[in-house]
Amino acid sequence: MKAFIYERYGPPETLRMAEVDKPAPEAGEVLVRVLAVSVNAADWHVLRGKPLFSRATLGLLRPKQKILGVDVAGRVEAVGGGVTGFKAGDEVYANLLDHGYGGFADYVSAPVDVLSLKPAGLSFEEAAAVPMAAVTALQGLGRHGPIQPTQRVLINGASGGVGSFAVQIAKSSGAEVTGVTSTRNLDLVRSLGADHVVDYTTTDALGSGRRYDRILDTVGNRSVPDLRRGLATGGKAAVTGFTSVAKLLGVSLRGGKDVAMVQAHVTAKDLELLSGLIKAGKVHPQIDRRYRFAELPAAIAYLEQGRARGKVVAAVA
Ligand SMILES: NC(=O)c1ccc[n+]([C@@H]2O[C@H](COP(=O)([O-])OP(=O)(O)OC[C@H]3O[C@@H](n4cnc5c(N)ncnc54)[C@H](OP(=O)(O)O)[C@@H]3O)[C@@H](O)[C@H]2O)c1
Numbered sequence: 001m002k003a004f005i006y007e008r009y010g011p012p013e014t015l016r017m018a019e020v021d022k023p024a025p026e027a028g029e030v031l032v033r034v035l036a037v038s039v040n041a042a043d044w045h046v047l048r049g050k051p052l053f054s055r056a057t058l059g060l061l062r063p064k065q066k067i068l069g070v071d072v073a074g075r076v077e078a079v080g081g082g083v084t085g086f087k088a089g090d091e092v093y094a095n096l097l098d099h100g101y102g103g104f105a106d107y108v109s110a111p112v113d114v115l116s117l118k119p120a121g122l123s124f125e126e127a128a129a130v131p132m133a134a135v136t137a138l139q140g141l142g143r144h145g146p147i148q149p150t151q152r153v154l155i156n157g158a159s160g161g162v163g164s165f166a167v168q169i170a171k172s173s174g175a176e177v178t179g180v181t182s183t184r185n186l187d188l189v190r191s192l193g194a195d196h197v198v199d200y201t202t203t204d205a206l207g208s209g210r211r212y213d214r215i216l217d218t219v220g221n222r223s224v225p226d227l228r229r230g231l232a233t234g235g236k237a238a239v240t241g242f243t244s245v246a247k248l249l250g251v252s253l254r255g256g257k258d259v260a261m262v263q264a265h266v267t268a269k270d271l272e273l274l275s276g277l278i279k280a281g282k283v284h285p286q287i288d289r290r291y292r293f294a295e296l297p298a299a300i301a302y303l304e305q306g307r308a309r310g311k312v313v314a315a316v317a
Pocket of ligand 1: 040041042132133136156157158159160161162163180181182183185200218219220221239240241242243262263264265303306307308309310
């Protein structure tokens with residue numbers, strides 16, 4: 001089968017298309033014919049082996065995993081031992097972040113606990129946009145308990161992959177949602193359902209005196225004191241992104257019960273919950289750019305610039 005492989009850390013051009021062995025599904029896995037993928041920050045972090053400390057697990061000198069790609073959508077080709085919930089031909093979507101990556105390929109084996117039936121109304125490209133970003137939004141927003149309809153929620157980075165889902169998920173809970181983005185994306189964030197938008201190029205959303213019951217910082221460019229300044233009494237903030245190791249450490253060391261770093265772990269249960277929101281018309285993937293499989297390095301290079309307006313996807317077949 002064809003796959004994009006990388007054998008050393010580096011920029012997107014390090015990826016090259018190669019012929020590799022097709023995987024076989026093990027017990028508890030299904031073999032998926034990949035029809036679409038989305039790209040995530042995890043892909044370029046792992047491709048570059050950055051932050052450097054991540055190489056302790058990724059491989060000190062060279063990457064241990066040769067095929068990147070965490071978000072896939074496709075058709076079940078075969079099922080491994082003990083799998084009863086899926087059969088050949090099922091249309092599915094999955095996330096492989098916690099299972100060795102491998103999505104940038106014609107086929108991948110995915111454990112059933114990170115896989116769900118694809119919502120019928122979504123194309124494969126749209127479905128591939130969902131798992132990592134939407135589950136991160138869901139788990140970030142849910143970090144301090146379910147969002148209540150009476151709450152005021154601030155989403156920092158509301159136009160990005162995670163943020164575009166977070167605005168819609170928070171709105172589906174009935175909350176009053178404010179999205180922070182730059183001038184060119186204000187209308188986009190309004191169209192996703194935000195009640196209010198803040199242009200970070202002219203206004204500091206955390207310094208305006210307005211307070212929030214929940215803050216989801218998908219960018220990770222704000223300090224813990226900044227986030228606390230924006231919280232109402234009893235308010236809570238969850239941070240899912242980071243712009244530097246110092247910012248990551250800052251939240252880890254100075255956060256606490258009110259400000260927490262969240263590392264998302266995709267589960268089939270959360271994918272099913274999202275499928276429900278998608279079917280109900282409450283959440284829809286916001287696709288920024290579509291690439292062909294052969295153009296994946298360009299897709300990753302674009303995402304790496306940090307200016308995505310929703311998700312970046314690629315059709316594989
Ligand atoms: N914790 C986890 O489990 C997890 C999972 C997925 C992703 N992440 C992390 O979360 C971060 C975001 O991921 P993503 O997929 O949403 O990235 P993305 O799609 O690349 O997000 C880019 C967005 O960030 C916005 N942005 C940039 N600077 C901003 C600022 N100063 N204030 C407000 N918005 C700003 C950009 O809007 P403008 O163009 O308008 O500036 C753009 O729309 C990454 O650091 C990623 O590593 C973490």
